[in-house]
Amino acid sequence: MICLFSFFFIFSVNGTSAVDGKVYSSMDKLQAVLSDVFGLDLSKYSIVDPSSAINYEYGGSVKVEGCSFKLVDAKGGVITVRGHFYNGYPHSVSVRLVDGSFYFVVEPPRGSVGELQAVFERYMAFAQKYDIATVDMSVALDLFSKVPSSLPASALSSVDVSLDNWMIHASKKSIGFSYLVDGVEVPNKSLRISYETDRVTLYDCIGLYSVSEVNVFSGEKEFESFAFNLAQKFCGSFFSEEVKVDWSGMRSEIGFNLVPGRIYDNPINNELLEQGTGVKFSKDRDALTLYPMWTGVFYLGRAVGNVVGVQVGVWGDTGEVAYCYEYGHLGSSSPYPTEDVSASDSVNPADDSLLWLLFVVVLSIAVASIAAVAVFVKRVRK
Amino acid sequence: MLAKKVVVCILLSLFLALFSGITVNSATASKVAMQWGHLNYQLQTYNLTRFNNELSWENTICSSVNSMFSSSWLHANSYGSSTTPTNVYNVLDNVANPSNGVTWSTTFWVGDFTHPWGNPVPLPFGYFGCFTNVTNSYVWDYEIYPRTTAYGASKQYFTFMWTCANGGLYWNPIGGLPGYNSTGGFYDVSGIITPVVSSTKPTWVPTNLNNIYGRSSGSSIVGMPYAWAGTLGMSINGYSSTSGSYTYIGWENSSPFMIDTPPAGSTSTNLQYLYFVYYFYRSALGIETGTPQTITDSLNRAAELTFGSNYSFGTSILNTGQWFNEPNFPGFEDKWFYCRLRVYGNGNMVLPT
Numbered sequence: 001m002i003c004l005f006s007f008f009f010i011f012s013v014n015g016t017s018a019v020d021g022k023v024y025s026s027m028d029k030l031q032a033v034l035s036d037v038f039g040l041d042l043s044k045y046s047i048v049d050p051s052s053a054i055n056y057e058y059g060g061s062v063k064v065e066g067c068s069f070k071l072v073d074a075k076g077g078v079i080t081v082r083g084h085f086y087n088g089y090p091h092s093v094s095v096r097l098v099d100g101s102f103y104f105v106v107e108p109p110r111g112s113v114g115e116l117q118a119v120f121e122r123y124m125a126f127a128q129k130y131d132i133a134t135v136d137m138s139v140a141l142d143l144f145s146k147v148p149s150s151l152p153a154s155a156l157s158s159v160d161v162s163l164d165n166w167m168i169h170a171s172k173k174s175i176g177f178s179y180l181v182d183g184v185e186v187p188n189k190s191l192r193i194s195y196e197t198d199r200v201t202l203y204d205c206i207g208l209y210s211v212s213e214v215n216v217f218s219g220e221k222e223f224e225s226f227a228f229n230l231a232q233k234f235c236g237s238f239f240s241e242e243v244k245v246d247w248s249g250m251r252s253e254i255g256f257n258l259v260p261g262r263i264y265d266n267p268i269n270n271e272l273l274e275q276g277t278g279v280k281f282s283k284d285r286d287a288l289t290l291y292p293m294w295t296g297v298f299y300l301g302r303a304v305g306n307v308v309g310v311q312v313g314v315w316g317d318t319g320e321v322a323y324c325y326e327y328g329h330l331g332s333s334s335p336y337p338t339e340d341v342s343a344s345d346s347v348n349p350a351d352d353s354l355l356w357l358l359f360v361v362v363l364s365i366a367v368a369s370i371a372a373v374a375v376f377v378k379r380v381r382k
Numbered sequence: 383m384l385a386k387k388v389v390v391c392i393l394l395s396l397f398l399a400l401f402s403g404i405t406v407n408s409a410t411a412s413k414v415a416m417q418w419g420h421l422n423y424q425l426q427t428y429n430l431t432r433f434n435n436e437l438s439w440e441n442t443i444c445s446s447v448n449s450m451f452s453s454s455w456l457h458a459n460s461y462g463s464s465t466t467p468t469n470v471y472n473v474l475d476n477v478a479n480p481s482n483g484v485t486w487s488t489t490f491w492v493g494d495f496t497h498p499w500g501n502p503v504p505l506p507f508g509y510f511g512c513f514t515n516v517t518n519s520y521v522w523d524y525e526i527y528p529r530t531t532a533y534g535a536s537k538q539y540f541t542f543m544w545t546c547a548n549g550g551l552y553w554n555p556i557g558g559l560p561g562y563n564s565t566g567g568f569y570d571v572s573g574i575i576t577p578v579v580s581s582t583k584p585t586w587v588p589t590n591l592n593n594i595y596g597r598s599s600g601s602s603i604v605g606m607p608y609a610w611a612g613t614l615g616m617s618i619n620g621y622s623s624t625s626g627s628y629t630y631i632g633w634e635n636s637s638p639f640m641i642d643t644p645p646a647g648s649t650s651t652n653l654q655y656l657y658f659v660y661y662f663y664r665s666a667l668g669i670e671t672g673t674p675q676t677i678t679d680s681l682n683r684a685a686e687l688t689f690g691s692n693y694s695f696g697t698s699i700l701n702t703g704q705w706f707n708e709p710n711f712p713g714f715e716d717k718w719f720y721c722r723l724r725v726y727g728n729g730n731m732v733l734p735t
């Protein structure tokens with residue numbers, strides 16, 4: 001059973017005004033990330049093509065400020081910068097050096113835990129200034145103290161250490177914190193700062209979301225049994241009567257995530273729902289609460305056309321079936337596996353033998369025609 | 383001159399309206415955005431006559447993408463019944479013809495792909511095609527190329543092809559290592575060119591030694607990226623590249639349905655692949671931030687929104703790839719191909735406003 005977990009805020013949930021009482025735009029905050037967190041000297045750059053727009057997601061309940069601009073240096077080097085703030089929280093910030101290595105622009109961590117901690121502390125100062133609720137500093141420092149001083153040589157490998165409901169991920173080029181529910185990581189409620197070869201990224205949605213307390217399934221096995229039953233029923237109504245559905249050797253892939261309650265409350269899914277084929281969700285759910293969702297794919301023993309299985313998604317808090325659909329791949333199938341290929345229009349343009357044959361036939365007809373005309377003319381003249 | 387251009391554009395608009403059954407939004411646009419696609423009609427004999435979810439999802443994403451193009455574009459959703467070889471080829475002809483005044487064209491295509499079976503020529507897969515609304519009639523790469531290049535450089539500057547196989551690296555002109563098929567000009571890479579036979583999903587990642595996306599074949603060409611862009615000069619790592627006039631996105635080997643949910647462990651949102659396309663165009667056309675973003679930034683933004691903030695396109699399963707089993711024939715269930723979404727050309731491209 002997943003329970004409701006309290007988590008630690010150091011600030012109130014308010015993404016628009018800062019602790020100094022001023023109101024900052026997403027553009028202000030995006031530039032502050034560059035200078036205060038990543039240490040970029042903005043005075044060396046010109047800001048080009050700034051733009052911003054406000055959208056409302058999740059059925060209009062979350063204000064999304066998107067902004068972007070380019071930084072151009074004296075030598076013509078270009079950095080593209082974009083950020084998206086959800087109710088003031090940095091849902092994603094991406095700073096990408098076009099055509100080059102980022103390490104010429106910012107000083108990345110060289111792989112020590114101390115450097116990662118310094119980057120993190122700079123972010124925490126930024127978060128404090130802009131009133132962004134995130135991981136508790138004391139919890140973070142406790143986790144840092146448990147990270148071994150020697151990090152894996154590969155930047156792709158991380159050291160993962162957990163403490164109570166939190167986990168730290170530390171690699172040579174990234175640092176992150178994730179919230180845990182019954183030991184299960186919740187990526188949607190996490191913070192991460194990552195240095196890649198051509199860009200640096202930051203996101204922090206720890207304070208944006210709370211977590212639902214209920215899960216009607218005791219675990220993977222119970223969900224799998226429930227969902228497989230749905231999948232079998234789906235096949236009964238989906239395929240035509242002539243199809244003998246083969247579940248022999250069935251294999252399944254089961255997944256579990258905590259997702260925003262109204263992630264499917266968007267124009268495209270609402271349109272699909274009107275057509276009777278969208279993902280079902282309750283509009284009673286809170287957009288900024290993460291609810292459990294179980295997913296499963298059940299593979300047929302033998303594919304039917306391009307349909308290789310059935311996929312099922314179920315909201316874990318209520319047991320409501322979100323979707324139950326076919327699952328498959330777009331065709332690499334032959335259009336005519338049992339037919340004569342020559343009957344179709346799939347003429348092979350480079351089949352030289354066919355072209356040669358055509359040429360010979362045309363030439364023969366031409367020669368015969370000329371000969372016939374010549375004979376005819378000769379006879380007429382006689 | 384201007385009057386002539388307007389007249390020609392009106393004629394083009396009329397053409398599109400007449401032959402594609404579409405709504406024309408502008409009679410003066412010099413930029414064309416088309417959405418095409420069709421499922422394998424043969425599948426309907428199995429299952430799709432009752433209720434086809436994938437069909438609805440494909441139609442909806444095409445409609446949604448179409449609605450994102452502003453009135454400065456001549457844009458049309460021709461998914462489904464309007465996707466016929468005649469319509470597609472006529473639009474390509476009209477776009478290419480300089481007298482029509484089209485300067486920039488982009489295409490989104492979703493649906494099933496085909497290729498000749500048996501002993502395909504040229505190797506390894508034969509020509510590449512897409513299903514249409516006409517039985518036993520397909521849109522082929524060798525038919526597209528002469529149209530896109532009829533008057534010189536192709537005007538199909540950005541193409542996003544969500545079908546199986548129409549974006550793979552299947553050839554290598556050099557060779558030199560074991561496994562090279564000198565007749566076909568490709569490395570016979572297990573998992574890429576030939577399937578891996580295994581009762582369980584393989585856990586390793588094949589290294590594709592092939593490095594070109596098309597080639598000439600007799601008097602024609604093979605390969606959809608080559609056919610649309612009309613050039614073999616696109617970077618094979620368009621995600622990182624910043625040069626060139628064209629960008630093409632397509633799948634190497636199998637592509638998932640629009641309605642498929644990414645595998646467990648590769649998503650923190652559970653959103654279906656349809657959302658990747660949706661969010662990509664929202665970013666690329668500037669709907670999110672007010673300014674169109676580059677292809678690379680749009681790929682990254684789409685990955686963040688579709689798979690979760692902890693993903694970029696580079697770390698998403700679209701780029702890192704996954705194993706699909708070949709579903710179409712009895713006995714193929716234990717045969718696996720490694721599949722990924724390839725980006726060719728210039729990731730720094732921005733769709734014109």
